[in-house]
Amino acid sequence: MQIQMIAKEFSITPSLRSYLDRRLETGFSSVNVKIREIAIRLRDLNGPRGGCDMMCQISVSIPGGPEVIVKEVQENMYTAIDLAVKRAAYRVTQILNRQRVAMRGLLKSAVKQQSVKRLVLPSDPSHASAPES
Numbered sequence: 448m449q450i451q452m453i454a455k456e457f458s459i460t461p462s463l464r465s466y467l468d469r470r471l472e473t474g475f476s477s478v479n480v481k482i483r484e485i486a487i488r489l490r491d492l493n494g495p496r497g498g499c500d501m502m503c504q505i506s507v508s509i510p511g512g513p514e515v516i517v518k519e520v521q522e523n524m525y526t527a528i529d530l531a532v533k534r535a536a537y538r539v540t541q542i543l544n545r546q547r548v549a550m551r552g553l554l555k556s557a558v559k560q561q562s563v564k565r566l567v568l569p570s571d572p573s574h575a576s577a578p579e580s
Contacts, residue, residue, distance in 0.1 A: 448475070449484045456491040463489075463524065470528055474536040475507075478543055483508040489524065503527040505535040512542050 450471060452459060459467075467487065475482060486506040493500035501524040507515040515538045519531035 448480075448482045451484065451486045452489070453487070454489045456494055457489070459489065466525060467528055470532045474532040475539070478536070478539055481509065481543055482539065483510055489528075492520065501527045503531040505531045507535055507539050509539060509542060512546060515539055515542065 450468075452464070452467065471485065471487075475485070484507075488502075488504040488506075490502045490504075491500060492502050500520065501522065502518065502520045503524065504516065504518040509515065515535055517531050517535040517538065519527045519534070521527040521530065
């Protein structure tokens with residue numbers, strides 16, 4: 448899993464970076480093997496004016512699935528990160544569970560078709576009737 452961090456209008460402090468790494472590790476721990484890339488964009492929308500303006504946007508690339516994009520805006524960057532990671536991890540888990548259920552359905556239908564073929568085809572070719580002329 449590759450992690451890409453981009454910050455605009457402010458710098459990522461070492462404490463913010465380690466916090467973000469910890470949150471990503473715990474949030475995506477159950478599905479991190481199936482994730483190709485995570486892109487995090489952090490931004491101060493209003494700059495020095497203040498207000499509810501800290502944005503965390505997380506984009507998650509899943510092989511064979513849609514890209515999950517979650518955006519969270521809060522007064523505090525740590526809160527924005529917490530909520531965005533939580534929502535993104537939940538959404539990724541839902542998508543992967545749907546993929547898993549779909550694969551089970553495909554496997555069951557393939558096994559069912561194989562068993563039907565076994566019932567239809569004769570086990571010994573010598574018992575097959577010769578075509579009539």
